[in-house]
Amino acid sequence: MIRLERVTKSFAGKEGAAAALDGVDLSVAKGEIFGVIGSSGAGKSTLVRLINLLERPSGGDVFVAGERVTEARGERLRALRRSIGMVFQHFNLLSARTVAGNVAYPLELTGEYGKAEISGRVAALLARVGLSEHAGKYPRQLSGGQKQRVGIARALACEPSVLLCDEATSALDPQTTGAVLDLLRQINRDLGVTIVLITHEMDVIRRTCDRVAVLDRGRVVEEGPVTDVFLHPRHPATLRLVREAEPDGGSLDAVAGADLGGRTVRLTFTGPAAHKPILGRIARENLVDYAILAGRVGHIRETPYAQFIVSLSGRDVAGAIAGLRASGVDVELQGGAPLAPPEERPRHVV
Template identity: 45%
Template sequence: MISLRHLSTTFAARGKNPITAVDDVSLEVDRGSIQGIIGFSGAGKSTLLRNINLLERPTTGEVIIDDVDLMKLSAEQLRQARHQIGMIFQGFNLVNNLTVAQNVELSLKFAGVTSTKDRRARVAEALEIVDISDKAAVYPAKLSGGQQQRVAIARALATRPRILLCDEPTSALDPFTTATVLQYLADINRDLGITVVVVTHEMEVIKALTDHVAVMESGRIVERFAADRLHDKTFAPTTSIGRYLVSDGIHLNGRQQSELDQASLDQVSTAELAVGGRV
């Protein structure tokens, strides 16, 4: 369904050498699967996710969706192709002066659905999928974080996409709400057959939701494995960052020593700051 081939994305940095946020990454995502991408802040995972729909255009490489290279499309062709790629953002990105239904409908207007009747029917359909139909006339400020994220999911589903990209979809949510949102994503994948790519720094999200895992560090994918291996107590990732992410160390407040050397951590932090946190 998704084939990323030798992608690299480089950003200019003021007074410094350019920063390579994604460095020669290749990744295949099967149709109907849930692909997890995990790594520390600054690893390049969000940039890689935005490369898939060209919100961040790669400097080099190929982005192939269903045998079509998005990098070769015209602006109008790319706009049409993006209607099949829904996206859920970390910060919800709802329009505060629009109701829940109007926020969801906005995506359909951008997608060129001109019939008001069709738009309203698809809004109702999307809201029902995430069980938030009763909030259709409510404004975002009156919603909890979990409800806002469900509206964001409904907005992404309204265009009936084949692919759903999720950028840290649960990082602003409490554990109970996180479990609820993950269940909706799992149901969407199972019931609608939508291919899902989820970026996160939370290993519990990876364990609960994904089929396959790619571990990123310093712009590269350094390790891949099937997610079900995480439930095997004898499983040990081959890289130090993979072992650290799988361990309980990531949940502690600095009291446990990481296997990662300080130079590696410094490199990640420098990359993140240089591009204003976009990676």
């Protein structure tokens, strides 16, 4: 659906051109929710603005729906932007317009719709985002979450095939963030809209996205399914972001590198395995004792997971490890050396 090939973007500075993006290759499949994550200054917002050509690349090519759009101008550019809705961090609502007026605005700009058609479309969009009773209010009368729902309704007004969300939840409290992310997932599911979600929060990626690219200093340093990237981060930039998402500040990785006696391993259970007593059964079968040193349990979208650092000791530790793997548990030795062949988790890592 979206493809960036060798894309670069530089901005003029006092000391010459500064590269915001450096040779980015990226593909987003039709109908998926694709996350782009990185720390402040990594180039995330620049990247998302290249997709609808709010910024033009200094080099490389941008493709949308199989069409090269890098040099789009005039009517072709306007058509491209109608097909790509955008949701902003600070809402960007028109303060002098009501909620209904904000949602109607992009439809009015096209000049292609009559008043009755616009009114019907606006009513349907406000119902979708749960704001029908607020149609006559002004932005100043709304909460942050309500303002962002207006922004989402407005972005959907021209029935886009792509929705770009640039830090769409970073100005919201955790509860409101969850509600907005639920709405985005519902829109993706019901309408089939491809969503590109820019954020600096790994928890947003974990709860929402199918795949993710990690951006660091203008380069994609890691890319893959969210389950793999979140549970098995490989690049230092990814590790930092995952640790920031943990309530204890990343003690799982700190323990993984410690010498704690026995055979220390990282065990990752995903899907149905996360709810089964596999570790206890395998330990009994192999006469092995285990101590759980650190761990985390949760969901990546709808997929349950559990990940533990465990010290194994006793009669047949090697047999216990083999049994865990045979039961579908991912096992990594202390320090992160994978027991499973790397090709079982194909990802792009620089």
